[in-house]
Amino acid sequence: MRLVYSALFYSFTPFILGRLAWRGRRLPEYRERWAERFGFYAGPARQGSIWLHAVSVGEAEAAFPLIRELQKRYPDRRVLVTTTTPTGSARVRTVLGDSVDHVYLPYDMPDAVGRFFDHFRPALAVVMETEIWPNLYHGCAERKIPLAIANACLSERSARGYARLPALTRPSLHAVRLIAAQTEADAARFLSLGARPESVIVTGNLKYDMELPADLATRGAALRAELFGARPVLIAASTHDGEEAQVLSAFAQLRARFPDLLLVLVPRHPERFDPVHALAVAAGYSVTRRNEHLPAFDADIFLLDTLGELRLFYAAADVTFVGGSLVAVGGHNLLEPATLGVPVLFGPHTNEIWEIATALLEAGGAVQVADAGELAAQAERWLADDASHRQAGEQARAAAESGRGALDRTVALLVELLDTA
Numbered sequence: 042m043r044l045v046y047s048a049l050f051y052s053f054t055p056f057i058l059g060r061l062a063w064r065g066r067r068l069p070e071y072r073e074r075w076a077e078r079f080g081f082y083a084g085p086a087r088q089g090s091i092w093l094h095a096v097s098v099g100e101a102e103a104a105f106p107l108i109r110e111l112q113k114r115y116p117d118r119r120v121l122v123t124t125t126t127p128t129g130s131a132r133v134r135t136v137l138g139d140s141v142d143h144v145y146l147p148y149d150m151p152d153a154v155g156r157f158f159d160h161f162r163p164a165l166a167v168v169m170e171t172e173i174w175p176n177l178y179h180g181c182a183e184r185k186i187p188l189a190i191a192n193a194c195l196s197e198r199s200a201r202g203y204a205r206l207p208a209l210t211r212p213s214l215h216a217v218r219l220i221a222a223q224t225e226a227d228a229a230r231f232l233s234l235g236a237r238p239e240s241v242i243v244t245g246n247l248k249y250d251m252e253l254p255a256d257l258a259t260r261g262a263a264l265r266a267e268l269f270g271a272r273p274v275l276i277a278a279s280t281h282d283g284e285e286a287q288v289l290s291a292f293a294q295l296r297a298r299f300p301d302l303l304l305v306l307v308p309r310h311p312e313r314f315d316p317v318h319a320l321a322v323a324a325g326y327s328v329t330r331r332n333e334h335l336p337a338f339d340a341d342i343f344l345l346d347t348l349g350e351l352r353l354f355y356a357a358a359d360v361t362f363v364g365g366s367l368v369a370v371g372g373h374n375l376l377e378p379a380t381l382g383v384p385v386l387f388g389p390h391t392n393e394i395w396e397i398a399t400a401l402l403e404a405g406g407a408v409q410v411a412d413a414g415e416l417a418a419q420a421e422r423w424l425a426d427d428a429s430h431r432q433a434g435e436q437a438r439a440a441a442e443s444g445r446g447a448l449d450r451t452v453a454l455l456v457e458l459l460d461t462a
Contacts, residue, residue: 042208043175050150052152057148067312070127077145080156087119087142091459092163094146094193095122097129098348099374100169101191103247105136107167110452112140115459121161127350128311135349139237149174157185165459167191171199175213182216188460189219191451192247196371196392200230212237219458221451224396242454245447246396248376253352258381261356268336268343269303273359273424276305278351279373280364285317287367287413289324292342294417299424303337305354307345309364309373313317314346355381359430360420361387365393367412372398379406384423384433386410406437 052416058075065072076082091111095101101124108120114117122137123146133143136340147153154176166181166188179186195203203210214236221244222228228241254260265274275295277288285306292304308317314330321328326341331350345354355361361378363385365371375385386405391398401407406451410416423430 042206043179043212046175046209047151050148064312067315068127070130074145078148078153079150080147080153080160082144082157082160086160086162087121088162090119090121090142091115091163091165091167092121092123092161093167093169094172095129095133096122096124096146096172097124098132100192101129101132101136102251102374104169105161106448107138107191107247107252107451107455108141109252112446112457114452114456118164121163131348133216140143146177149176151176154180156231158186164462165189165455167455170194173203173210173213175209178213178216185462187218187458188216189221189455189458190217191221191455192391192447193220193222193231193243194224194246195227195230195234196395197230198371198392200234203234207235209271220452221403221447223447224398244450244454246444247439247447247451248374248397249444250446250448251376251380253380257352257356259355261381264353265357270336270338271355272301272303272338273299274305274357275360275362275420276307276354276358276378277362278305278307278355278378279309279366280307280317281309281368281370282313283368285320285366287377287416288362289321289326290363290413291417291420294414295420295424296341298421302424303343304341305343305358307351307354308329311346311348314344318346350425352377352381355383358383360384360386360423362416362420364388366390366408367416375407376399376441379437382434382438384408384430385437386416386419388412388416395455397444400440401437404436404440404443406433406435406440 061071095104120141122133122141122143125146147157158180160448164188168190170192171194214234220231220236220241223246225243228243231241240290295302309342318328321342327339328344329335329340330344331347355378363373363375366388367371369390372391375397378385389411408419
């Protein structure tokens, strides 16, 4: 079956290249470093490294504390970090710089994967969350490289998809030595797909252990004063196509009660910065963009069109809406605003974040909304009632802090895996 899968992958190469070129129209980085995506890497490799793969920004953020702990445990080993997206690549370079080696992960073609392994020869492979690649996993098993899935999660929808291809999924998971699952439900889904029972251990969610700078709240307050003045601020973060229109509708309703309210819009993908700007202008709003380096004292909307600053702007907001949840994406990281004590709103689509969403809902630090009307109504309650707003923020922070501990458990398991390899 893996041979058929590989043949199909090769046959789709022209379409893959075409998609890279098409995405490169709005984000030029997609047209760069194509050789790496096919397993060709420049310069000598530091072999015997600890290799960690994080597909994009969200996975990379969860991986950073893990990487730093592994660097402390193994100061003589180099860490290699691979990503798939340019935004993930940029975030790795910004946060970790030259302390790690970084390249794109090759496409899951046998020759590309083989070149990757021949070049780097890692001593340990760690894949973040849910990236099951048959040829990559087979390559680890063939070369006797211990393979782990850290912060492993598997939604019901994803599990159903993998279950349709048991001839690929089962042997791939059988090659994994450790699956550090976020929840019991995630563990059960991996087991149902063929993971070895002795390899599956529930460790919790690494996102609870993310590192925030001690001065982030102070810097957020200073940024707010500099850019927004004393205006109330609603931030809509990680939004997707079809979601911004709903956010703008909620914003229009809120402006009737709070005429000086500022909306900070943060599209999930950089290639959508310009279309979202055009959408807001077409709706009749004045928009200031972060890249203009101007304050937004008089603007209706502030468009955050830079990378790596979202946490800082969470710290400058009163209420946050986290996107990917009013459309069928599955949701994004709710813990970043919660950890900062900012009350959280999110939509009905939470299959990718259900465990964190449930924890925040039960604690009273978040509210789930069905549509633009409910988003506006709940944001209005928090903006109009200081006591309710403050209580929700404190409960969000407490829920975020209560889930810590996955980092220590995961590191201990990876150390054991590497030291006994």
